[in-house]
Amino acid sequence: MGKLSNRMWRLLGSQSSRNQSKSVALIKDADAHTTWAAELEDDAFASEAQKLDIGTDRDDRAKFLALVREAADRTLDMRPFDVQLQGALRLLENDVVEMATGEGKTLAGAIAAIGHVLEGHRVHVISVNDYLATRDAEWMAPLFAAFGLVARAVSENSDHDERKAAYAADITYGSVNEIGFDVLRDQLALSPVDLVSPKPDVAIIDEADSVLVDEALVPLVLAGSTEAEVPDQAIHDVVARMKNKHYDVDAEGRNVTLTDEGAAFVEEELGGINLYDEEHVGTTLVHVNIAMHAHYLLERDIHYIVRDGGVHLINASRGRVAQLQRWPDGVQAAVEIKEGLSQTDSGEVIDTITVQALISRYPTVCGMTGTALAAGEQFRQFYELLVSQIPPNTENIRVDEPDRVYDTKANKVEAIVGYVQEVHETGQPILIGTHDVAESEELAYFLDKAGVSTVVLNAKNDAEEAKIIAEAGARGAVTVSTQMAGRGTDIRLGGSADDEEARAEVVELGGLCVIGTGRHDTQRLDSQLRGRAGRQGDPGRSVFFSSLEDPVVTKNLAFKRDPVSQSDDGSMGAKGIDLIEQAQRVAEGVMLELHANTWRYNTLVNQQRDIVVSRRMEVLTTDIALDELAEKEPQRYAQLIGETESLAGESTDADETEADPGEGASERESVEGAPAVDSSPAAPVEPVDRVVLAQAAREIMLYHLDRAWADHLAFVSDARASIHLRSLGKESPLDEFHKLILDEFATLPTDAVENARTTFREATITADGVDLGTADLHRSTTTWTYMVHDNLFASGGAKTLQGIIGIFR
Numbered sequence: 001m002g003k004l005s006n007r008m009w010r011l012l013g014s015q016s017s018r019n020q021s022k023s024v025a026l027i028k029d030a031d032a033h034t035t036w037a038a039e040l041e042d043d044a045f046a047s048e049a050q051k052l053d054i055g056t057d058r059d060d061r062a063k064f065l066a067l068v069r070e071a072a073d074r075t076l077d078m079r080p081f082d083v084q085l086q087g088a089l090r091l092l093e094n095d096v097v098e099m100a101t102g103e104g105k106t107l108a109g110a111i112a113a114i115g116h117v118l119e120g121h122r123v124h125v126i127s128v129n130d131y132l133a134t135r136d137a138e139w140m141a142p143l144f145a146a147f148g149l150v151a152r153a154v155s156e157n158s159d160h161d162e163r164k165a166a167y168a169a170d171i172t173y174g175s176v177n178e179i180g181f182d183v184l185r186d187q188l189a190l191s192p193v194d195l196v197s198p199k200p201d202v203a204i205i206d207e208a209d210s211v212l213v214d215e216a217l218v219p220l221v222l223a224g225s226t227e228a229e230v231p232d233q234a235i236h237d238v239v240a241r242m243k244n245k246h247y248d249v250d251a252e253g254r255n256v257t258l259t260d261e262g263a264a265f266v267e268e269e270l271g272g273i274n275l276y277d278e279e280h281v282g283t284t285l286v287h288v289n290i291a292m293h294a295h296y297l298l299e300r301d302i303h304y305i306v307r308d309g310g311v312h313l314i315n316a317s318r319g320r321v322a323q324l325q326r327w328p329d330g331v332q333a334a335v336e337i338k339e340g341l342s343q344t345d346s347g348e349v350i351d352t353i354t355v356q357a358l359i360s361r362y363p364t365v366c367g368m369t370g371t372a373l374a375a376g377e378q379f380r381q382f383y384e385l386l387v388s389q390i391p392p393n394t395e396n397i398r399v400d401e402p403d404r405v406y407d408t409k410a411n412k413v414e415a416i417v418g419y420v421q422e423v424h425e426t427g428q429p430i431l432i433g434t435h436d437v438a439e440s441e442e443l444a445y446f447l448d449k450a451g452v453s454t455v456v457l458n459a460k461n462d463a464e465e466a467k468i469i470a471e472a473g474a475r476g477a478v479t480v481s482t483q484m485a486g487r488g489t490d491i492r493l494g495g496s497a498d499d500e501e502a503r504a505e506v507v508e509l510g511g512l513c514v515i516g517t518g519r520h521d522t523q524r525l526d527s528q529l530r531g532r533a534g535r536q537g538d539p540g541r542s543v544f545f546s547s548l549e550d551p552v553v554t555k556n557l558a559f560k561r562d563p564v565s566q567s568d569d570g571s572m573g574a575k576g577i578d579l580i581e582q583a584q585r586v587a588e589g590v591m592l593e594l595h596a597n598t599w600r601y602n603t604l605v606n607q608q609r610d611i612v613v614s615r616r617m618e619v620l621t622t623d624i625a626l627d628e629l630a631e632k633e634p635q636r637y638a639q640l641i642g643e644t645e646s647l648a649g650e651s652t653d654a655d656e657t658e659a660d661p662g663e664g665a666s667e668r669e670s671v672e673g674a675p676a677v678d679s680s681p682a683a684p685v686e687p688v689d690r691v692v693l694a695q696a697a698r699e700i701m702l703y704h705l706d707r708a709w710a711d712h713l714a715f716v717s718d719a720r721a722s723i724h725l726r727s728l729g730k731e732s733p734l735d736e737f738h739k740l741i742l743d744e745f746a747t748l749p750t751d752a753v754e755n756a757r758t759t760f761r762e763a764t765i766t767a768d769g770v771d772l773g774t775a776d777l778h779r780s781t782t783t784w785t786y787m788v789h790d791n792l793f794a795s796g797g798a799k800t801l802q803g804i805i806g807i808f809r
Contacts, residue, residue, distance in 0.1 A: 033066035046148030075142035090388040098372035102535025110140040130155040137173035181785040184222035208367025209375040224780025239291040294334035301438040357606040374524035398534025401543040405576025407565040412547035428509040429477040457481040470496035511539035521587040556586040625701035642687030696770035704755040
């Protein structure tokens with residue numbers, strides 16, 4: 001049943017073999033143009049490519065394949081295999097292609113990028129980290145140059161000018177984080193020249209399942225400095241002294257709550273207060289819950305590490321320090337207090353966007369990964385993408401041994417150490433994939449005690465990653481790595497030196513031996529780890545060791561009676577394998593539902609953001625702000641341009657409209673506490689030039705629009721945090737969430753405009769522009785970006801929003 005079910009899931013997201021047959025036939029047609037391409041001079045490739053209509057003309061597309069194959073051979077010394085061209089063709093058809101590790105996804109993606117540019121598009125190649133983005137842009141640059149194209153990369157270290165240059169290139173490589181942060185930073189622009197990120201066009205996503213699935217729910221945040229409440233050290237001291245009886249942790253390990261005994265303990269320790277009275281329920285109790293979250297749910301060397309005097313989160317899917325991630329809602333500061341460190345600013349959220357929403361901005365999306373079919377349902381459901389499986393260039397001869405399952409973690413570790421000793425004695429290189437920092441260090445300790453020397457790669461030394469991986473395939477190497485599945489680089493047999501004798505020796509020993517210390521929550525990540533062995537027809541083998549105490553089991557299965565091993569070593573045999581596979585299927589189902597739920601909740605907020613961004617771009621790039629404010633505040637506008645006298649005593653149509661008690665009456669009204677429309681400050685000494693006045697109006701309107709959006713995001717965050725209480729009243733949390741944020745958003749456009757009218761009347765505007773500071777309107781002088789390390793839930797339909805879309809028009 002399990003195998004049938006997995007096959008059905010795979011088929012849901014896969015393309016038909018008919019389309020693959022078309023690609024194969026086209027590659028054969030390209031062979032007829034091989035001689036033509038080979039006879040071209042190097043400087044003729046670009047001009048010949050420009051003549052081709054690869055979008056609609058089949059023969060031109062075949063010529064393109066011949067051209068790009070010859071160009072890659074000359075510029076990179078890499079002649080693409082048929083399967084690489086096949087992958088590029090499916091990328092040009094906007095599929096997600098599955099190509100095994102070592103099959104040349106980077107070159108296939110570059111070929112597809114060239115094809116998309118020749119069809120008139122601007123291409124972003126989106127990767128999982130800066131290293132891969134920069135490496136691939138530099139690596140493929142000679143091929144792009146052969147076609148007269150320029151490729152550049154954006155990274156965390158790129159300055160404003162470098163970013164503009166990178167996005168102006170034909171092909172831009174960048175990590176999903178950096179591209180997303182540039183989109184957010186553009187929301188601070190006060191002039192069109194400040195804009196960096198261009199209108200999205202084509203996205204080719206490397207490691208597509210990591211970006212579109214694993215990272216898709218992570219919000220990217222733009223924050224600004226603000227005066228934040230300092231967490232109470234006394235509360236943390238009390239929480240740190242709690243006993244197990246004082247709190248309960250749910251089965252998923254996501255929530256911790258006070259027991260009655262715990263509440264009594266906290267109340268007494270804090271001086272006999274009542275946590276649930278009006279004075280404390282919204283403050284002290286909240287801080288207690290946050291402190292408990294930090295102390296009892298977040299573990300050092302599992303969820304974070306402490307390095308260089310700071311708390312650094314660990315990206316669970318990549319095994320690296322998440323440089324720009326932090327926890328929301330005071331949790332970050334709580335962990336810093338727990339570790340005795342100085343607290344970092346939490347700030348105010350100015351704007352935020354999920355990776356899902358970021359990618360959905362692109363009209364055309366395609367991608368590549370080694371494990372696309374397993375994520376096919378997510379691709380189809382959330383992105384309307386289909387998957388094409390590309391066969392390997394050389395048959396995979398890796399031996400995947402059956403899982404070895406044990407009753408306890410201790411027995412599992414003992415078995416792993418014994419297995420490693422046995423393999424290591426032969427000289428065969430070993431890669432051990434662990435789940436977290438603590439596990440990697442613990443296993444390395446036991447192996448060292450057993451006489452096996454190891455190299456450990458985890459979030460504490462991820463700067464050494466390239467060097468460590470380069471030698472992981474050398475004879476006798478034993479590498480212990482966290483989340484090898486998320487590292488995106490190949491391991492060469494024989495080590496880093498280009499030594500055929502060393503490679504042949506390791507091949508003779510059986511290639512790389514991959515050991516997993518436990519199943520992941522999804523089979524896809526297991527497959528990525530296995531895929532580190534057996535690249536391009538290399539020999540290799542893989543085996544997973546699991547126990548019934550592994551998180552994937554304890555979180556997803558419940559036993560009336562714990563299964564008992566019949567073996568002295570604690571092995572569970574076939575029954576244990578069945579239990580592990582069952583637990584993983586449950587975990588995959590939970591993850592799919594989590595993604596679907598998060599998508600539903602975020603969809604409406606994303607649509608609201610699109611409305612605000614559209615309005616902001618209109619204000620930023622046109623004079624609509626001045627036009628609107630001049631219409632609504634004609635006397636103030638007349639003062640500013642020096643025409644006050646010409647209006648004095650005149651009865652205009654605008655005056656009559658304002659005097660009308662009907663529809664026009666609303667135009668007289670202003671926000672609460674504002675002076676009447678005809679009450680303005682003294683006219684400036686000198687009339688203000690229209691260009692200067694237009695920029696002043698623009699800055700006024702943008703300030704209040706940005707302020708309204710930041711306030712709305714704060715409201716959304718509060719609503720999301722408390723919405724679970726709605727289910728206690730048998731109401732639909734999703735429906736209530738939608739109702740709350742729709743009602744709140746409905747007033748945002750008019751509030752922003754009315755506040756802008758008040759500022760336009762009252763602010764000092766001179767030939768030098770507007771001085772918002774005198775009106776006590778201050779933008780954050782310090783801003784920063786980060787990713788929220790949190791699973792935000794979400795849910796679906798939001799058609800009632802359509803009625804609001806026209807408000808700004």
